[in-house]
Amino acid sequence: DTAVSQTPKYLVTQMGNDKSIKCEQNLGHDTMYWYKQDSKKFLKIMFSYNNKELIINETVPNRFSPKSPDKAHLNLHINSLELGDSAVYFCASSQGQGQSNEKLFFGSGTQLSVL
C-alpha cells in the first residue's frame, strides 16, 4: 500500500494548456509539500500545507495553484503551461510538527513534459 501516491506518473501536454497533478498520503501526516526537480536534478520546494493551511509559498509563478481539500490530499493545478515548466514534480508529506528532524516521505513523481 503506497504511502504517498501521485497521479499521473507521466504528463505530456502542449504549451498553453491547463493541467492538474493529484497527491494523496495515507500516513496520517499533517503536512504535505510540492517539490520541483529540474533537469539537473535540483530539488526545490514550491508549496507546503499544514492541516489544509498554506504555510510555505516560495517564489512560484501564480500560474501554479495548490489546493488541499483535506489533510490527506494536496493537488497542484498549473495554468497556461510553458516550456520551462517541464520537470519532475514530487509530492511529499511529513508528520507536521514543524520540527527540523521531520522525515519527508516522497511520492514517485510526475514527469511533466510541455511541448
Place this chain on the structure above:
Amino acid sequence: QQQVKQSPQSLIVQKGGISIINCAYENTAFDYFPWYQQFPGKGPALLIAIRPDVSEKKEGRFTISFNKSAKQFSLHIMDSQPGDSATYFCAASRNDYKLSFGAGTTVTVRA
C-alpha cells in the same frame, strides 16, 4: 540561492570501494542534516541523518562525518555495491518546514 553546496556532481567507484560526497552550508540556524537517496524513477528517501552536536554517525555501510566549525559534512559509503548506484542529496533544515537540498551527486558503482 542555494543554501547547501554539494560536490562532486557525479562519481564513479569500483565495487568494494569508498564513495565520498561533501556538503557545506552557511546558515548556522540549521540544526538537522539528512541525506536522501534517490533511484531513477523514484522519489528521494531518507538514508541517514545527523545533528550538529554529533561528529559522526554510522548506519551499516553509510557514515556521516560532521565538522561544525567548518560548517561541512560528508557522506561516506564503504564497500560500495552496484545497488548503491543512485543520486544522493545532502540537505539541511531548521524548524520552519523547509528542507534545503544540495544539488545532488550521482554515484555509479562499477561491478
